[in-house]
Amino acid sequence: MLVQMKKATLYALKEDRDSILLALQRDGNVMLIPSADEAALPGAENVGNEAEKTNGAIKFITMHAGKSSFLTPRTPVAYNKFLQDTPVAADLAEQVATLEDKIGSLRNEALTMRAQAGALKPWLGLDIPLEKLAATTSTVYFAGYLPELAKDEFLEEIKELTAEAIILEEVPEGRAIVVFAHKSASADVKHFLKAHDFTDVVFPKRVGLAKEIATDLTDAAKMKESLADNLEEEVKKIAHRKEELYLYYDQLVAKQERMALSGVETQKTFFVQGWVRADKTEVVTKAVAEVTSAYDLNFVEPEEGEIPPSVMENGKFSRPYEFVTELYSRPKIGSLDPDFMMAPFHFIFFGMMLSDAGYGLVLTILLYAVLKLFKPRDSAEKLITVILFGGVSTVLWGILFGGWFGLEWRPLLFVPMKEPLKMLALCFGLGALHLVTGMCMKIYLLVKRGQVWAAIFDEVSWLVLFAGLFLMALLPGEIGRDMAIVGAGTIVLTGGREKKNVIAKFFGGLLSLYNISGYVSDLLSYSRLFALGLATGVIAMVINTIAKMLWETGPAGVVIAVFVLVGGHIFNILINVLGSFVHTSRLQYIEFFSKFYEAGGKAFVPLAIRTKYVDVTK
Amino acid sequence: MLTLGTALAFAGAAIAAAFAGVGSAIGVGIAGQAGSGVISEDPDKFGNVLVLQALPGTQGIYGLLIAFIIVLNIGVIDGNIKELSTYQGLSLLFAALPIAIGGLMSGIYQGKVAASAIYLSAKRPEETGKGIILTAMVETYAVLALLISFIMVNGVKL
Numbered sequence: 161m162l163v164q165m166k167k168a169t170l171y172a173l174k175e176d177r178d179s180i181l182l183a184l185q186r187d188g189n190v191m192l193i194p195s196a197d198e199a200a201l202p203g204a205e206n207v208g209n210e211a212e213k214t215n216g217a218i219k220f221i222t223m224h225a226g227k228s229s230f231l232t233p234r235t236p237v238a239y240n241k242f243l244q245d246t247p248v249a250a251d252l253a254e255q256v257a258t259l260e261d262k263i264g265s266l267r268n269e270a271l272t273m274r275a276q277a278g279a280l281k282p283w284l285g286l287d288i289p290l291e292k293l294a295a296t297t298s299t300v301y302f303a304g305y306l307p308e309l310a311k312d313e314f315l316e317e318i319k320e321l322t323a324e325a326i327i328l329e330e331v332p333e334g335r336a337i338v339v340f341a342h343k344s345a346s347a348d349v350k351h352f353l354k355a356h357d358f359t360d361v362v363f364p365k366r367v368g369l370a371k372e373i374a375t376d377l378t379d380a381a382k383m384k385e386s387l388a389d390n391l392e393e394e395v396k397k398i399a400h401r402k403e404e405l406y407l408y409y410d411q412l413v414a415k416q417e418r419m420a421l422s423g424v425e426t427q428k429t430f431f432v433q434g435w436v437r438a439d440k441t442e443v444v445t446k447a448v449a450e451v452t453s454a455y456d457l458n459f460v461e462p463e464e465g466e467i468p469p470s471v472m473e474n475g476k477f478s479r480p481y482e483f484v485t486e487l488y489s490r491p492k493i494g495s496l497d498p499d500f501m502m503a504p505f506h507f508i509f510f511g512m513m514l515s516d517a518g519y520g521l522v523l524t525i526l527l528y529a530v531l532k533l534f535k536p537r538d539s540a541e542k543l544i545t546v547i548l549f550g551g552v553s554t555v556l557w558g559i560l561f562g563g564w565f566g567l568e569w570r571p572l573l574f575v576p577m578k579e580p581l582k583m584l585a586l587c588f589g590l591g592a593l594h595l596v597t598g599m600c601m602k603i604y605l606l607v608k609r610g611q612v613w614a615a616i617f618d619e620v621s622w623l624v625l626f627a628g629l630f631l632m633a634l635l636p637g638e639i640g641r642d643m644a645i646v647g648a649g650t651i652v653l654t655g656g657r658e659k660k661n662v663i664a665k666f667f668g669g670l671l672s673l674y675n676i677s678g679y680v681s682d683l684l685s686y687s688r689l690f691a692l693g694l695a696t697g698v699i700a701m702v703i704n705t706i707a708k709m710l711w712e713t714g715p716a717g718v719v720i721a722v723f724v725l726v727g728g729h730i731f732n733i734l735i736n737v738l739g740s741f742v743h744t745s746r747l748q749y750i751e752f753f754s755k756f757y758e759a760g761g762k763a764f765v766p767l768a769i770r771t772k773y774v775d776v777t778k
Numbered sequence: 779m780l781t782l783g784t785a786l787a788f789a790g791a792a793i794a795a796a797f798a799g800v801g802s803a804i805g806v807g808i809a810g811q812a813g814s815g816v817i818s819e820d821p822d823k824f825g826n827v828l829v830l831q832a833l834p835g836t837q838g839i840y841g842l843l844i845a846f847i848i849v850l851n852i853g854v855i856d857g858n859i860k861e862l863s864t865y866q867g868l869s870l871l872f873a874a875l876p877i878a879i880g881g882l883m884s885g886i887y888q889g890k891v892a893a894s895a896i897y898l899s900a901k902r903p904e905e906t907g908k909g910i911i912l913t914a915m916v917e918t919y920a921v922l923a924l925l926i927s928f929i930m931v932n933g934v935k936l
Binding site for chain 2: 487488580684685687688690691692694695698699701702705735738739742743745746749750
């Protein structure tokens with residue numbers, strides 16, 4: 161069901177603003193609407209930067225000290241404590257940020273030095289100190305790499321130019337060489353080298369032999385690295401204080417959100433507008449009244465053209481299925497929240513696709529434990545609950561079909577693998593029910609909007625046609641045929657009513673009868689209920705067969721067989737839960753929603769305490 | 779003594795498992811390459827990426843499923859291999875074709891959609907669900923192929 165929304169307008173004194181926003185945030189029932197000419201409160205940017213820094217610090221600590229563990233329950237924090245400033249944590253975040261900077265630059269420097277040392281490698285054999293490699297009054301020198309070198313030939317040729325070469329190691333850049341030449345031959349040598357694709361090398365500005373310099377650089381790099389290692393040890397030492405950063409981060413985010421909107425201001429007062437659920441107006445008024453008496457708060461219906469956010473409210477069973485709807489899109493305001501009708505079908509289809517009572521039991525017990533132990537929230541809680549319900553449904557279908565971990569045991573209904581036609585009939589039957597439900601929802605929507613004729617022409621006519629076709633196959637006599645003719649006739653006569661002239665109307669009507677192919681393909685799509693059930697069952701059988709073969713080979717085989725059984729069935733559960741959820745949801749989106757659903761609602765994001773790491777208790 | 783029919787049934791089982799398996803391998807491979815790229819930017823997305831990468835893997839399972847049922851029906855598992863007539867064997871071979879070809883092609887294309895859905899989840903993590911649904915749309919045709927292969931295999935009376 162979609163909840164009625166009201167627009168709240170609040171006038172109050174600026175001096176009360178912080179405490180009012182705090183109260184609203186704690187209450188969590190108002191979604192503030194930004195107006196055109198307002199900015200964030202002063203200081204909001206700083207809070208944002210600080211939050212960013214803290215987040216970085218948390219990430220850095222996690223990187224060096226490792227995650228505590230997957231799915232740790234959040235630490236509960238009392239609301240009063242949540243409001244208290246934590247300067248110690250601010251210092252800690254600063255400290256970690258500084259450490260991160262220092263470690264980063266040390267590692268960088270070390271890296272540069274190692275790269276320099278690496279570049280000197282081909283020159284290690286050079287017995288001239290690098291600072292001595294310079295032009296003298298009568299000689300010049302060239303140092304660099306030659307890509308290809310026929311050593312003897314090169315030495316011959318260079319001698320003819322009154323020059324001498326020292327040939328060193330070969331590296332990917334080419335052969336390292338140093339050439340000394342008489343000044344008079346300088347131009348010739350240059351030309352000669354260029355012809356051989358010579359590239360110059362630039363040495364680091366250091367004193368001494370290449371060998372010594374490389375060693376110095378490596379030593380210095382090692383020292384910087386060990387310094388960085390020490391600092392990392394320090395990070396590990398303060399890692400146990402991560403909890404403080406968690407709290408601090410959540411505090412900052414809450415503060416940032418509170419400061420995001422200032423409202424429209426005068427010298428002494430301000431006003432803000434926001435969306436509130438119609439049934440929560442009193443709670444909001446009370447929250448504001450507790451802070452101050454100098455306020456004016458009123459609630460009005462949304463005006464024409466204003467689109468309030470879509471809030472869904474459902475009973476205990478359908479509520480988790482809101483997640484499935486949200487995954488598609490929220491319902492548009494003024495349309496229908498499909499959850500109450502979708503939930504039972506999602507429940508039934510999921511179980512049919514998994515259809516193994518053993519798997520269902522494992523899933524149910526496991527997810528129930530997850531819900532109790534880790535207390536996930538929001539969409540995670542909804543998703544887990546949807547699959548938990550699916551697990552229960554799987555147990556039921558498993559009992560009906562007699563599937564227990566891939567073994568057959570006393571089916572109450574029939575075994576789908578042995579009677580595929582019965583199973584297909586069941587799938588199409590449930591599918592038809594699903595589609596008809598969707599069409600009925602459309603009829604309800606149209607009638608509610610006063611478009612009774614449209615409902616009769618576009619939806620009821622089809623239902624009559626289908627009912628007629630169904631009766632034709634089932635009952636002897638004319639009734640089925642007559643109904644089918646009435647239905648089809650209505651469709652042909654009214655399907656083209658939007659068209660202008662009579663001929664276009666007629667062909668439009670005929671064309672809309674062609675839509676029957678769409679309904680047929682929708683119906684065929686439900687055969688996946690069988691196919692996915694088949695996949696689960698047969699893969700379980702494969703696992704059992706392999707395990708049995710191994711079991712018969714002796715004691716070692718028994719051990720491996722146990723591994724195959726446990727690992728195989730876990731794999732099968734995982735892959736098929738994924739498949740069942742995705743394909744069940746698809747049947748809702750493509751086959752069911754396409755009949756009536758109007759998507760495009762806005763999300764309701766109230767000003768509230770949204771924490772990532774801690775759990776604020778009231 | 780193996781008959782030509784039995785050999786043809788073997789061929790059916792082999793192409794069902796092999797072709798559908800190749801389709802899945804290529805699909806999962808394409809998705810995996812996209813996934814590594816995304817994870818290198820943000821390791822926290824591993825969960826989302828893994829789910830999307832796993833989706834094109836089902837064709838291989840469907841192929842194996844049909845292959846297993848053929849092999850089971852002709853008695854390879856319990857050791858008494860039946861002597862099939864040539865027509866029985868041919869029928870089983872044809873029955874394997876839908877999942878073999880459907881699995882091969884849909885696996886590859888599902889892999890491509892999965893890769894783009896992985897990029898989608900990198901840019902807008904909150905929309906991963908829609909990417910998963912888009913990817914699953916391709917799988918419909920592998921499911922249909924599996925179904926018809928199964929019904930045909932089941933229809934060959936030995």
